[in-house]
Amino acid sequence: MASTRNLKRVAGKLGFAVSIFVLVSPAILVFLWMLSLSLKNDADNTAFPPIFIPNPPTLDNFRDVFAKNNFLLYLWNSILVTGGAVAVGLLVGVPAGYGIARAKSAKFAFLILIARITPALSYLIPLFLVFQLIGLNGTITALLVTHLVITVPIIVWVMIGYFENVPMELEDAALVDGASPWQGFRHIALPLARPGIIVGAILAFIFSWNNFIFSVVLGGKTTRTLPSAIYNVLTFEQISWGPLAAAALLVTLPVLLLTVVAQRQIVAGLSAGGLKDG
């Protein structure tokens, strides 16, 4: 009797372990395969049956990526575009989130929501034509402005939620004492909402970093960002999977590291109803 119960418990535990394995292994498989491809030469990468463990591992693919392409330039472009769009997004989005939360403007919140729902691709045609008109196509500025489509709504969206949760009593008291709303924002609400700013910035960074279609269309030879560079420049010719996997890994590495480091913030931001971009 006791042994059957034991057996049942063990079986239950085993089943649970299996279900965890089933859930997590696809993620592990893809990322490990990416790593494996990036550390093997092309003969091993196209071998069949596949060779899983690089023996010996080679860094040639990574060397190739840096030597044969303007990888560092594209990296710098990505940093400029994403960094700039997040900075501007914070600059305008944080006060806006505050204003909207305090003014309780449902209309504005709704506008932001619709903006988040709209396919990113649909902003591309009008912006493309406008940039054409003023000669900005192919510039970092054009890309940065376009990435605001991603960063501003998400930062405002996240900040509304945060400022709503910052108690208003303190500010009210300060206002009664003669402080201006700006002072109330700057010295009372803003410090309290700092975790929210971090969440907003991280999500905006990731979505902006990951975007590639804006740069495919608007980026020039010297201004394209990493994700579009990997699509435009590094894609398949013959089967050169090694360098491609190495490049893919490098492109997504900052985001993966951020996911690990800022897991808590990302979980909080997304589980509270964040939408992905696009």
Added chain:
Amino acid sequence: MKARDSLPLAFLRSACVNGGVTAGETREASLGKGDDATAQSHGFPSPRVPSERSAGSDSGGDARPATPYDFSRKYWAFAIPAVIAILAVIVFPWLFTLYMSTQDWKIGGGSAFIGWSNYAILFQDERFLEAVGRTFWFTALAVVLPVILGVAAAVVFHREFPFRGVLRTVFTMPMMATPVAVALVWTMMFHPQLGVLNYLLSLIGIPPQAWVYDPSTVIPTLVMIEVWQWTPLVMLIVLGGLASLPPEPYESAIIDGANAWHLFRHITLPLVWPYVMIAVMLRTIDALKVFDNIFVITQGGPGTASETMNIFLYLQAFQFYKLGYASALVVVFFIIIVLLSLLLLYARQRSKWNA
């Protein structure tokens, strides 16, 4: 505090959560318990909705009855920079798209007013109509499967087990990874002769598949990637819901001798249903807009077998340069998405799922 907190915000969030869960605080506080102290110390936002108010019914938020210290008008100043930015990069493009949709834009430059013609052609364009149908089919699969799996994953990750935090991080990585990079790796894995997936299948005795190289399997394959990528989002949302569940119903049910499935079906599921609905909503919106993966992996092929609305849009706009036509498409696409979102909200308002 509570009454004025959440009034303006988040149609979606509030409408979905409204009524299902008693209060935001419960969830907020309990999300963090366990392996990592998530929320409470940071004051993370949470779906916090006054129970007496349904968000879908009234959106005229800025004319609230004045409290003694109502400075709400002044707060508008804070939004001015964002308003300018949003007018410039969001509202203006919308209006410009509307204008463009009535134009016949020419490659050599210039355009001509053609009224509704773009729309008229669009609704007779078989390829567009097929793309719409395909998008809905894709969306249905890419909503249902991640939601089911996501709920299951949330139930799993709700329990305590070793390395839970690490494994959860790994589990969420597909969602955050750069889509182009991941899509390229999938492409390599799908290779009909040299791909690792067919090899793995052969290990368990399954014949090689054509994956994205066959019109009949391309959509399921792309859905598979979508599931891989977005199940974690559903999991996170539902996990937030699970964290807020009160223990009492379980205790009494266990005393009544209910088994695990009964507990899940009759207690857990109804309680987290509002969160599931959020997930359904978000997934629907995202799935309708799917682009990156398809664009990189199949570009809508083989033939048109994976040509969704967004892919068709790109093709028209930046392959064939029919910018006017593509603009009309954007307008229709936009209307479809907004209508569908409202429909889901409405369905949520009408049905009282929560027991």
Added chain:
Amino acid sequence: MSQHTSRGPSRRHVMQLGAAALALGAPAVVRKANAQSQFDWKRFAGQKIDVVLAKSPRADIYQRYEKEFTALTGIEVSSEQIPEQQQRQKVMIEFTSGNPSFDVVNLALHVQKRIAAKGKWMEDLRPYLADASITTPDYDFADFGKAGLDYATQSDGRLDTIPIFVDYWMIYYNKELFAQKGIEYPKSLDELKVAAKALTDPSKGIYGFVSRGLKNANIPVWTSWLLGQGLETIDSSGKLLTDTPEAIWAAEYYRDLNKNYAPPGTIGFNWNECQTSFMQGRAAMWLDGIGFTAPVEDPKVSRVVGKVGYGVTPPGPKAHHSATFADGLGISAASKKKQAAWFYIQWATNKTNQLRFLKEGGGAPARNSVYADRETVTASKFGPQWFDCILESAKIGRPGLPVIIPVQEFRDVFGVALTNTLTGADPATELKKATEAFAPILAASEKG
């Protein structure tokens, strides 16, 4: 062609003299010394130009020898290769955006010729050729063959690009696999199908034939077969011939080969996937452009080195043609360094570089003179059969794509139709539907 051959006698004379004075493939330094009295290569030294190329063995050659150009002229070159499909799209977007980031661009003339004219993308190169102060006397423009020049010249006589190579479609075949089955290279399309069947052995993972199945990219395969009926897709009056019995026959032929005797997954294959199958020894025949040869004979990526046969596309029921395509280099009309760009084009299309195409497997050059040196070329690893395949194909070359503005849509609409036939759709129905869909697009594009 009159506008090209009827230049002033004095100019032609000078060019011929210059050409005669030079040994083929003479080092740049020597050439400079010879031409020094008339021509200053260093005139634009210090400028920097941007060049965008389509990924190909030709582009590899240009990039490999780029330093020569800089040494000769003092002009810095920033060049990049982008995979063909993306390159065409990118070039189009940049031209349309009015702010292209390149000075020199490689155009696929079979796709972009008319649209380049319509969008006024390119600089007309005729005045450049006529200006002795910026065109080296030994350039020898008269040396360019008719096939390439026809592609490069617009209907109003503008010369938007200098043709760099002409791509003839032919069949790469695996001699070893042929020998194993005791099969000769087919002498007709009927024989080709029989051979493909005999060579197919799925149990060994070997297939008789491979060609592009990917929509857009698959059009030349179909037109290759259609040319065997003596027809192009559009007749001289601009009428679509895409739903004629001959076109349907070609689509059926396309379907039969790609469905029955090709590796699984060809529906998503562009040339590079086909090339991989062939280089892995998994396909006995591969129909594609001769310009894709280089990697096939490269032991680092190919397992069939030394076993490759190069066959002229066999004759069809009514005619014998090789589907022909061409690339050209031109100067963006918006470039601010047009003269430096013109220097680059002169260098890139000179005899030395054109000969390199032949020696290094980069395809069929646009200049006639480079074919004269049979010894040099056949001594390369590509051998006499490859060289003869080019010469034979050139004799029967005929455009593989219609010369219209909406080529991309043509490729898309009919490409989808062809792809559909691979999964069971009826060729006649598909082609009829596609023709109906495309006819209004074509009509609208010709209205302006």
